[in-house]
Amino acid sequence: MKLCAPHNRRHRIALAVMAAALLAIIPACLLAGSVDIPFTQVVKALAGHATDNPRWSVIVIEMRLPMALTATLAGAALALSGLLLQTTFDNPLAGPSILGISTGASLGVAVVLLALGGSVTGVGYYAGILTGAAAGAAAVMLTLLAFSMMVTSTAMLLIIGIMMGYLASSAISLLNFFSTREGVHSFVVWGLGSFSSLTLERLAVFAALTLALTACALLMAKPLNALLLGQRYAENLGVNIPATRNRLLLISGGLTAVVTAFCGPIGFIGLIVPHIARMALRTSNHSVLLPGTALCGAVVGSGCALVSVIFGSGGIIPVNAITPVIGVPIIIYIIINRKKLLYFN
Amino acid sequence: MSEPVILTTRGLTAGYRSGRKATPVLSGLNLDLRRGEMVSLLGSNGIGKSTLLRTLTGVQYPLAGTIEIDRRPITDYTVRQLARTLGIVYTDRTLAGALTVEELVGLGRHPYTGFFGRLDSDDRRIVARAMERVGISHKRGDHLARLSDGERQKAMIAKALAQQTPIIIMDEPTAFLDAASRIETMSLLRDLADDDNKAILLSTHDIAPAIDLSHRLWIVKADRTLIAGSPDELTARPDGLPSLFDGRGVAFDPAARDFKALRHKSR
Numbered sequence: 323m324k325l326c327a328p329h330n331r332r333h334r335i336a337l338a339v340m341a342a343a344l345l346a347i348i349p350a351c352l353l354a355g356s357v358d359i360p361f362t363q364v365v366k367a368l369a370g371h372a373t374d375n376p377r378w379s380v381i382v383i384e385m386r387l388p389m390a391l392t393a394t395l396a397g398a399a400l401a402l403s404g405l406l407l408q409t410t411f412d413n414p415l416a417g418p419s420i421l422g423i424s425t426g427a428s429l430g431v432a433v434v435l436l437a438l439g440g441s442v443t444g445v446g447y448y449a450g451i452l453t454g455a456a457a458g459a460a461a462v463m464l465t466l467l468a469f470s471m472m473v474t475s476t477a478m479l480l481i482i483g484i485m486m487g488y489l490a491s492s493a494i495s496l497l498n499f500f501s502t503r504e505g506v507h508s509f510v511v512w513g514l515g516s517f518s519s520l521t522l523e524r525l526a527v528f529a530a531l532t533l534a535l536t537a538c539a540l541l542m543a544k545p546l547n548a549l550l551l552g553q554r555y556a557e558n559l560g561v562n563i564p565a566t567r568n569r570l571l572l573i574s575g576g577l578t579a580v581v582t583a584f585c586g587p588i589g590f591i592g593l594i595v596p597h598i599a600r601m602a603l604r605t606s607n608h609s610v611l612l613p614g615t616a617l618c619g620a621v622v623g624s625g626c627a628l629v630s631v632i633f634g635s636g637g638i639i640p641v642n643a644i645t646p647v648i649g650v651p652i653i654i655y656i657i658i659n660r661k662k663l664l665y666f667n
Numbered sequence: 668m669s670e671p672v673i674l675t676t677r678g679l680t681a682g683y684r685s686g687r688k689a690t691p692v693l694s695g696l697n698l699d700l701r702r703g704e705m706v707s708l709l710g711s712n713g714i715g716k717s718t719l720l721r722t723l724t725g726v727q728y729p730l731a732g733t734i735e736i737d738r739r740p741i742t743d744y745t746v747r748q749l750a751r752t753l754g755i756v757y758t759d760r761t762l763a764g765a766l767t768v769e770e771l772v773g774l775g776r777h778p779y780t781g782f783f784g785r786l787d788s789d790d791r792r793i794v795a796r797a798m799e800r801v802g803i804s805h806k807r808g809d810h811l812a813r814l815s816d817g818e819r820q821k822a823m824i825a826k827a828l829a830q831q832t833p834i835i836i837m838d839e840p841t842a843f844l845d846a847a848s849r850i851e852t853m854s855l856l857r858d859l860a861d862d863d864n865k866a867i868l869l870s871t872h873d874i875a876p877a878i879d880l881s882h883r884l885w886i887v888k889a890d891r892t893l894i895a896g897s898p899d900e901l902t903a904r905p906d907g908l909p910s911l912f913d914g915r916g917v918a919f920d921p922a923a924r925d926f927k928a929l930r931h932k933s934r
């Protein structure tokens with residue numbers, strides 16, 4: 323869609339700022355950490371040359387780089403998942419964690435890990451948690467879909483989503499209570515929520531999955547724009563509502579399930595990033611908003627990773643301890659200012 | 668009227684079905700809508716106007732009877748074909764406040780554009796003409812959230828025009844508008860029927876402008892019967908407009924072309 327010149331310029335500036343931020347944060351992620359590694363040595367390690375201290379190369383390539391990239395991809399994936407949910411459910415406060423989809427995915431993982439009792443490792447482990455996460459996310463989404471046919475109020479649907487999340491949490495606690503010590507241990511380790519647990523090989527799988535789903539999400543701009551007008555208008559514009567909604571929920575659930583499987587349940591990013599992107603770009607036009615949200619999510623994800631290292635004093639702060647600190651003030655700001663925000667009116 | 672009938676219903680029953688229980692709202696409707704005519708649907712709240720409009724637009728299944736557009740049953744149309752035949756304007760609140768007028772009107776090209784929804788030069792010309800037609804071109808770059816209710820309604824009508832459908836159906840397009848905007852909007856709709864040969868069907872509570880500007884009226888009375896006729900005919904018939912709100916303490920005043928409170932009629 324052709325845009326008027328002033329909007330076009332604003333979009334270009336906002337996207338450029340986000341890209342610049344990302345290009346600043348990723349190198350910072352490679353530099354920051356408990357071990358001081360000089361900048362030139364980091365570059366050397368990245369280029370594949372030997373570093374003065376051989377440990378530095380291992381730290382940069384096998385720890386810091388996977389973490390930075392995982393955080394970038396996970397942030398983009400969760401943000402897109404949130405945007406898709408917000409437009410599909412016609413509700414700006416929807417998000418993968420608030421609708422219980424992340425918790426559903428966690429429950430799926432819990433079932434797999436606790437049932438297997440921590441006995442599986444390697445490929446089987448990741449296949450298991452991926453399947454579990456996808457099944458759990460799908461179960462929650464199907465339930466939400468069923469309720470959305472009975473409950474017309476989007477606020478009520480949100481509350482049902484929150485309740486589903488509680489139910490899934492309770493099921494997780496019960497599973498923990500009745501399972502073996504090894505199972506509980508592997509689940510607790512997984513459930514802390516972290517960008518730092520992926521090896522380079524696993525990162526490749528994670529990247530392939532998230533990038534494929536991200537591409538699918540970016541292709542949905544046309545029906546998403548029609549859905550902005552609400553279901554009735556969208557249908558009158560020729561959108562096949564059930565098929566489109568299923569497709570959107572599949573992509574959104576897939577993104578959340580993949581991130582949850584690899585990084586654990588991560589809250590708030592999916593909820594707040596679409597809002598940051600809309601405010602920065604001053605548009606709801608998904609041809610701009612989808613790439614903008616993905617980019618902004620990448621910035622927030624990698625930013626959280628950087629913060630978790632810088633303030634970790636030698637360790638790494640769990641991501642879920644950081645996201646609410648950023649997320650809650652933004653949500654409260656949005657709720658208080660919703661009359662002034664373009665996209666609420 | 669010489670213009671061809673574009674939308675017909677025969678023995679139509681509009682209503683709700685939940686499980687096996689059917690609740691008819693309006694029954695036995697034999698209606699005709701012609702190109703180049705503006706028809707206003709009048710009736711009290713909850714009488715079934717919206718139900719009828721939803722049924723005519725194919726959103727809701729009829730409980731009985733048929734609806735044909737261009738002599739083809741509406742059920743034979745695909746979603747995309749229907750989107751090119753019948754444009755809709757509601758008063759729903761939307762989350763589209765951060766779209767510009769031009770982007771919104773561009774959405775009207777949705778049934779014609781390809782996978783990415785990109786507008787080609789023809790589409791952009793149609794969008795520009797639609798904005799011109801309703802007089803909203805000067806706000807083309809403004810966000811919808813910054814428009815007045817009347818302007819937003821114009822933008823929605825421009826969206827329906829960009830859809831290039833022979834029929835436009837509107838559910839209370841003048842609700843929430845001030846008196847000037849109401850009359851302006853209704854005059855615009857009349858022009859679209861007269862000059863652009865559109866078939867326009869709208870529900871409204873604005874009796875006087877509906878009488879002044881419509882070619883025909885469909886009125887749904889308290890007993891849920893529907894009478895169709897010209898404004899002159901229905902204002903003159905005692906069982907027409909004057910009986911629209913029977914038993915509700917109001918009386919039709921032909922001079923004002925509107926309803927007045929019975930108690931103060933003498934003033």
